[in-house]
Amino acid sequence: MKIIIVGGGKVGYTLAQQLSTEDHDITLVDNDANVLTHADETLDIMCIKGNGASAEILRSAGVGETDIILAVTDSDELNMICCVIGKKLGAKHTVARVRNTDYSDEFKMLREELELDMVINPEMEAAAEIAQMVQFPSAADVETFANNQIELVEFRVLGTDPIINQKLMDLNRHLPSRVLFCTVMRDEEVFIPNGSFSFLPNDIIQVIGERISISRFFKYLGRSSHKAKNVTIIGGSRTAIYLTWILEEMGLNVKIIELNKDRCLVLNDILTDALIIHGDGTDQEVLDNENIEAADVIVALTDRDEENLISSLYAHQCGVPKVILKINRQNYFPIVKKLGLDSIISPKFITATNILRYIRALNNTKGTAVEKLYRVLDNKAEVAEFTVKNSSDLTDVKLQDLNLKNDVLIAAILRNKKIIIPNGNDVIKEHDKVIVVTKTGFIADLKEILA
Amino acid sequence: MKVKSVLKVLGIVLFWEAVLMVPSLLISIIDNSYEIKAFVITIAATAVTGFILSRFEIDSAEMRKREGYAAVALSWLVMSIFGALPFYLSGSIPSYIDALFETVSGFTTTGSSIIRDVEIIPRGLLFWRSFTHWIGGMGVLVFTMALFPSIGGRPVFLMRAESPGPSPGKLVPKIGESSKILYIIYAVMTVIVIILLIAAGMPVFNSFIYAFGTAGTGGFSMDALSVGAYNNPWIDWIITIGMFLFGVNFTLYYLLIKKEFKQIFKNEEFRLYCFYTGLGIALVVINVMPRFNYDFFEALRYSAFSVSTLVTTTGYATTDFNLWPMFSKSVLLALMFFGACAGSTAGGVKSVRILVLFKAFYYEIKHTIHPKSVQTIKVDGKSLDDDTLKSIMIFFFAYVAIIILSVIIVSLDNFDFITSFSAVIATISNIGPGFGIVGPMGNFADFSVLSKITFIADMIIGRLEILPVIILFSPVIWKRN
Numbered sequence: 001m002k003i004i005i006v007g008g009g010k011v012g013y014t015l016a017q018q019l020s021t022e023d024h025d026i027t028l029v030d031n032d033a034n035v036l037t038h039a040d041e042t043l044d045i046m047c048i049k050g051n052g053a054s055a056e057i058l059r060s061a062g063v064g065e066t067d068i069i070l071a072v073t074d075s076d077e078l079n080m081i082c083c084v085i086g087k088k089l090g091a092k093h094t095v096a097r098v099r100n101t102d103y104s105d106e107f108k109m110l111r112e113e114l115e116l117d118m119v120i121n122p123e124m125e126a127a128a129e130i131a132q133m134v135q136f137p138s139a140a141d142v143e144t145f146a147n148n149q150i151e152l153v154e155f156r157v158l159g160t161d162p163i164i165n166q167k168l169m170d171l172n173r174h175l176p177s178r179v180l181f182c183t184v185m186r187d188e189e190v191f192i193p194n195g196s197f198s199f200l201p202n203d204i205i206q207v208i209g210e211r212i213s214i215s216r217f218f219k220y221l222g223r224s225s226h227k228a229k230n231v232t233i234i235g236g237s238r239t240a241i242y243l244t245w246i247l248e249e250m251g252l253n254v255k256i257i258e259l260n261k262d263r264c265l266v267l268n269d270i271l272t273d274a275l276i277i278h279g280d281g282t283d284q285e286v287l288d289n290e291n292i293e294a295a296d297v298i299v300a301l302t303d304r305d306e307e308n309l310i311s312s313l314y315a316h317q318c319g320v321p322k323v324i325l326k327i328n329r330q331n332y333f334p335i336v337k338k339l340g341l342d343s344i345i346s347p348k349f350i351t352a353t354n355i356l357r358y359i360r361a362l363n364n365t366k367g368t369a370v371e372k373l374y375r376v377l378d379n380k381a382e383v384a385e386f387t388v389k390n391s392s393d394l395t396d397v398k399l400q401d402l403n404l405k406n407d408v409l410i411a412a413i414l415r416n417k418k419i420i421i422p423n424g425n426d427v428i429k430e431h432d433k434v435i436v437v438t439k440t441g442f443i444a445d446l447k448e449i450l451a
Numbered sequence: 452m453k454v455k456s457v458l459k460v461l462g463i464v465l466f467w468e469a470v471l472m473v474p475s476l477l478i479s480i481i482d483n484s485y486e487i488k489a490f491v492i493t494i495a496a497t498a499v500t501g502f503i504l505s506r507f508e509i510d511s512a513e514m515r516k517r518e519g520y521a522a523v524a525l526s527w528l529v530m531s532i533f534g535a536l537p538f539y540l541s542g543s544i545p546s547y548i549d550a551l552f553e554t555v556s557g558f559t560t561t562g563s564s565i566i567r568d569v570e571i572i573p574r575g576l577l578f579w580r581s582f583t584h585w586i587g588g589m590g591v592l593v594f595t596m597a598l599f600p601s602i603g604g605r606p607v608f609l610m611r612a613e614s615p616g617p618s619p620g621k622l623v624p625k626i627g628e629s630s631k632i633l634y635i636i637y638a639v640m641t642v643i644v645i646i647l648l649i650a651a652g653m654p655v656f657n658s659f660i661y662a663f664g665t666a667g668t669g670g671f672s673m674d675a676l677s678v679g680a681y682n683n684p685w686i687d688w689i690i691t692i693g694m695f696l697f698g699v700n701f702t703l704y705y706l707l708i709k710k711e712f713k714q715i716f717k718n719e720e721f722r723l724y725c726f727y728t729g730l731g732i733a734l735v736v737i738n739v740m741p742r743f744n745y746d747f748f749e750a751l752r753y754s755a756f757s758v759s760t761l762v763t764t765t766g767y768a769t770t771d772f773n774l775w776p777m778f779s780k781s782v783l784l785a786l787m788f789f790g791a792c793a794g795s796t797a798g799g800v801k802s803v804r805i806l807v808l809f810k811a812f813y814y815e816i817k818h819t820i821h822p823k824s825v826q827t828i829k830v831d832g833k834s835l836d837d838d839t840l841k842s843i844m845i846f847f848f849a850y851v852a853i854i855i856l857s858v859i860i861v862s863l864d865n866f867d868f869i870t871s872f873s874a875v876i877a878t879i880s881n882i883g884p885g886f887g888i889v890g891p892m893g894n895f896a897d898f899s900v901l902s903k904i905t906f907i908a909d910m911i912i913g914r915l916e917i918l919p920v921i922i923l924f925s926p927v928i929w930k931r932n
Contacts (some may be wrong), residue, residue, distance in 0.1 A: 025624040033836060041516070041607060046624035 519608025616793025768884020
């Protein structure tokens, strides 16, 4: 597809990087020559300097034949204008990043009146993602597939878990419900486990299954499945506001610790039910005063990665069962994970991922193309959802007879709203949804899993 | 410097060079000529070396600017070293330095020759000699990228280093796709020239040879009198117009395909190129016509050919312009220096740089008169950023400096000034013939080994536009950190 990306910041660059490796033709428009030079030198894309909302610049970027315009500059208004003009000039789809809370209730109107195909708000997406983590305190990360019927849950193995030190084939007999172990990360290396694999403490495991099976599995592990009640948010950012809205709707108690007095007053205006504390979230005195041990969840959402890390580490030390922190710089991820903090949120990364998901769905017009795709375990493995649109070599053959590539796992099949966690005797049929786990890199088509 | 990435690129280039030598081998086999063995040995050696080097596993992010530039310069050097082997091993050119000179002259589309009698060279070698023009014209790495877009993580530096002009751009977002489009345009235009030449009455094999020289703006011929040997106005005009068109920025042909005619005529570089070519032809016609008793059409034919051949840095000849009056020769010398458009197969300083330099000069005068005025230099309506302007000025300085240094070295051979000077211009601008001893009917055979090495260096420096070569030979970048 031909794609124009307006704005070469972190989101724009990540999108350009990802999409250009997926064989799309990318044109990046930005006003900043340095940004463009960097992109031009590191990516196989076309760069155009100029204002992305100007018709002339968009024309020179070939807007007439463009499939998608992604407007992801810092300015909401510029993004909107850019999409409107782009659409008038012939772009088929438009996606705008709009992050100002003032517009957050007007997304539907923006979509209709400005003919935007997708409006994405990074902070809101991040808040939604955090809320999902809060709901599932024993997991580090949760992704859902097949209209939320299937869950893919990431968690860290503890020394007390009953699943350690036994072979997977034996373990499967003891499990209370049918779940499938997809990937294991041990010391930076990712495995797709087979029957003779056995888990060790500190492995990061991803397990897939029906929602109910997953919660039974966690009960078996003896992890507290009791719902979180008290959430403390450090840093009153925009994400914090969205998160508070969602959490309060779920009936949770929210406390926000914010350093800036004026900001506290603003928060108090917007969030009437939440308790706003004026104080430094990295100060242990403040945290102790607020009785941090009693919190079920701590979410560190200040604008500085380092402060989030300090607050989170302290909370982790105090034994808070669930610590979630925002990290903007992706290169911090492995360091933070090494410290035992598994629940990391990066709004920009989430934005990029969600836009990518949208584009992949658009691209999915023929055959068995990928419908949803998640990068997991530091991008070392992928989980992709496909719909089988027509019969092929893959269909109606027992899985054990399929000649699959190494490191490919068929994790789940969804047929007529029924979920099958497959074994060797199951088959893939036409119209099934299939969830595949790979560590071989991007697969664009289900047929690519065959060796 | 990541030596492995550089060597890997080199390996891929050598592998393709071996493949590209096969047609010449086939011609030798058809003719059952003595150079078959030389070709077989060279192809085997090149392919094996290329294959081994291309086995290196590299991390794609390792290909940074300096690796890209060094890889291109090294590829051109090593490619010429291997490409010279058929001439040397077959004994057609007994001295290896001479063979290397001939090959470098081929790849860089210079067309300067050390062969005294080209008509005794077998056809297989002639074909290889001219085919190097065609390969070198658009660039070997551009060719490899058209076939293997994944040559490294950041092929953009390879393209920049190899494509002529101050800021080579892509036609479409994907670099592999861009290279493919360029090569398709190039190949189609070449085929058209071949067909026209055959239609005008040139033998088929000769048409290939002259079309390669025209397309690459090289200038190797197979007749002692060059194009003049045919004395056919049709052939003269086909090659004149052909050379001119291959000197146009290929981006314009892409715009032509996309039917954006307005942009083509608005292109200032193209307009300047047309202007000084036209002016050159007019001045030479006026100067030459009365002296040689040509009628107007004859004068136009000869001057248009000579102007076109020198401005596009091709170097064919229909007449010995060495015998023309000094004024005409001076006009031709100036055009040799200017060269054709960036992004074409031609050499020289390039029209766009001349354009920018003139504009910079004009703005400087204006700025002296109105010291507080704020203005930027614009090309095609877009302001030029300072970095590009700086790089053009530095390029120009380096170009002149290298010419002066080379003239001093070459003057050790004690030829007359016009010979030494024009020989250096002819090699660094990738033209071929100059004036005096190296005129269109002369050759470079009489120079000493030292001068020949200087010319070899000048040709590669001119083709790759200085920087890559200098980077390759900077000791700093070969250090580990």
